[in-house]
Amino acid sequence: MQPFAYQAPASVGEAVALLADPHREARPFAGGTDLLVQMRRGLYAPEMLVDVKRIPELNHITFDPVEGLTIGAAVTCAWLCDHPAVRQHYPGLVDAVSLIGGAAIQRRATLGGNLCNAAPSGDSIPALIVLAATATIAGPQGTRNIPVAAFCTAPGKTVLRPGELLVSLRLPSPTPHSGARYLRFTPRGEMDIAVAGAGVWLALDADGTTIADARIALSAVAPTPLFVEAAGKALVGAAPTDEAFAAAAALAQEAARPISDVRGTAAQRRHLVGVLTRRALHGAYQRAKGEACHD
Amino acid sequence: MTNKTLVSATINGEAVEFLCEPQQSLLECLRDILGLTGTKEGCNDGNCGACSVLLDGQLVNSCLVLGVEIQGRNVTTVEGLADWRGLHPIQQAFLEADGFQCGFCTPGILIATKALLDREPHPSETQIRAWLSGNLCRCTGYDKIVRAVQIAADHLSSVADSSIH
Numbered sequence: 001m002q003p004f005a006y007q008a009p010a011s012v013g014e015a016v017a018l019l020a021d022p023h024r025e026a027r028p029f030a031g032g033t034d035l036l037v038q039m040r041r042g043l044y045a046p047e048m049l050v051d052v053k054r055i056p057e058l059n060h061i062t063f064d065p066v067e068g069l070t071i072g073a074a075v076t077c078a079w080l081c082d083h084p085a086v087r088q089h090y091p092g093l094v095d096a097v098s099l100i101g102g103a104a105i106q107r108r109a110t111l112g113g114n115l116c117n118a119a120p121s122g123d124s125i126p127a128l129i130v131l132a133a134t135a136t137i138a139g140p141q142g143t144r145n146i147p148v149a150a151f152c153t154a155p156g157k158t159v160l161r162p163g164e165l166l167v168s169l170r171l172p173s174p175t176p177h178s179g180a181r182y183l184r185f186t187p188r189g190e191m192d193i194a195v196a197g198a199g200v201w202l203a204l205d206a207d208g209t210t211i212a213d214a215r216i217a218l219s220a221v222a223p224t225p226l227f228v229e230a231a232g233k234a235l236v237g238a239a240p241t242d243e244a245f246a247a248a249a250a251l252a253q254e255a256a257r258p259i260s261d262v263r264g265t266a267a268q269r270r271h272l273v274g275v276l277t278r279r280a281l282h283g284a285y286q287r288a289k290g291e292a293c294h295d
Numbered sequence: 296m297t298n299k300t301l302v303s304a305t306i307n308g309e310a311v312e313f314l315c316e317p318q319q320s321l322l323e324c325l326r327d328i329l330g331l332t333g334t335k336e337g338c339n340d341g342n343c344g345a346c347s348v349l350l351d352g353q354l355v356n357s358c359l360v361l362g363v364e365i366q367g368r369n370v371t372t373v374e375g376l377a378d379w380r381g382l383h384p385i386q387q388a389f390l391e392a393d394g395f396q397c398g399f400c401t402p403g404i405l406i407a408t409k410a411l412l413d414r415e416p417h418p419s420e421t422q423i424r425a426w427l428s429g430n431l432c433r434c435t436g437y438d439k440i441v442r443a444v445q446i447a448a449d450h451l452s453s454v455a456d457s458s459i460h
Contacts, residue, residue: 005298006317006363032359036320037340049317051364078353102429103407105341107353108360190428191342
């Protein structure tokens with residue numbers, strides 16, 4: 001690796017000041033599971049890494065039944081997956097985050113890193129999108145909030161401007177009678193990258209007979225994780241039946257823009273979107289009814 | 296560019312101080328500066344697990360940790376498993392089950408096994424296989440490794456039982 005300087009500031013303000021210095025290219029450094037690998041491959045050669053793991057705002061999980069869930073950007077996958085309130089109230093997020101890497105990667109890789117790496121296959125991103133997550137970003141001009149659905153702009157590219165730092169992710173409190181599910185397909189059971197993935201969320205009306213709202217987002221079938229708003233909207237007002245789920249899955253398939261590469265063909269990916277979306281909708285429906293979900 | 300930082304940490308229970316540059320991974324620091332060559336470099340990108348160590352008791356790939364990050368922290372490497380009484384029960388179990396051939400992946404797998412059994416003393420075979428998915432072995436085909444982990448779990452629980460009585 002190229003030499004670089006290392007700083008570990010204790011506040012968001014100090015980190016932003018280091019990142020915003022126009023005379024020096026600096027990058028935020030959390031788990032390093034993507035960044036260090038990319039630097040060794042010569043993709044980036046920053047002059048400074050700004051370690052964000054000592055900043056309190058980036059290193060907490062806070063759940064409040066009214067305010068919802070706030071997750072610091074440097075919270076690791078393992079921390080999130082072991083957190084009782086996250087497990088209880090956001091199992092759809094745990095589905096996705098628990099799939100990132102194996103046991104060792106889980107203890108370093110962070111939720112913020114998975115989002116900022118902006119891989120089309122990033123497993124946490126569709127789950128965050130369907131759970132209506134908002135990203136809180138600090139920068140030289142202050143703080144701004146942006147929906148995760150609009151965060152990734154191209155493979156490896158995000159809305160972050162020079163000097164900006166992802167601070168945390170905010171998820172609204174769980175809607176009554178709602179459930180979420182993320183599923184992906186990989187040749188290996190673990191330590192693999194999605195050939196395709198589907199995250200879904202749905203809410204039922206009070207008597208459980210009609211879908212009140214739904215969201216569907218896909219991974220690895222477009223240049224960014226893809227929010228398919230129309231597929232979710234098509235479920236609103238419908239009964240939660242196999243036919244309704246299949247119709248929504250067909251809309252997701254239509255919206256997918258997959259490519260053929262070493263992991264799979266475009267046709268296989270489009271097929272997988274249909275299967276995974278339908279199965280994920282069944283799982284989310286079971287959770288919305290308060291049942292454990294079985295695939 | 297020479298830009299060395301003094302790092303103080305505890306490695307295998309002993310206080311150590313060393314000088315390293317920010318771009319040196321914990322793996323490089325262990326092997327090239329501290330002479331702890333039990334930890335191996337396989338892929339150097341977080342896929343193979345040969346460089347697994349415990350950082351404050353948590354399993355990590357030392358190729359993906361910077362040496363400067365361990366300031367004030369605790370690291371356990373394979374050299375920290377055996378003590379004056381002899382091999383660690385996990386090491387003994389790998390001998391009994393022939394849980395290795397060439398041995399290159401073994402230090403990482405021993406450390407990963409310790410992390411698993413510290414967290415889950417009686418793992419199922421499915422849990423063992425999932426936990427070890429980040430540790431590649433190109434010799435044994437894993438069955439003997441899984442068996443060794445099961446034997447290690449038995450050894451450690453009988454040690455725990457005898458210490459209660």
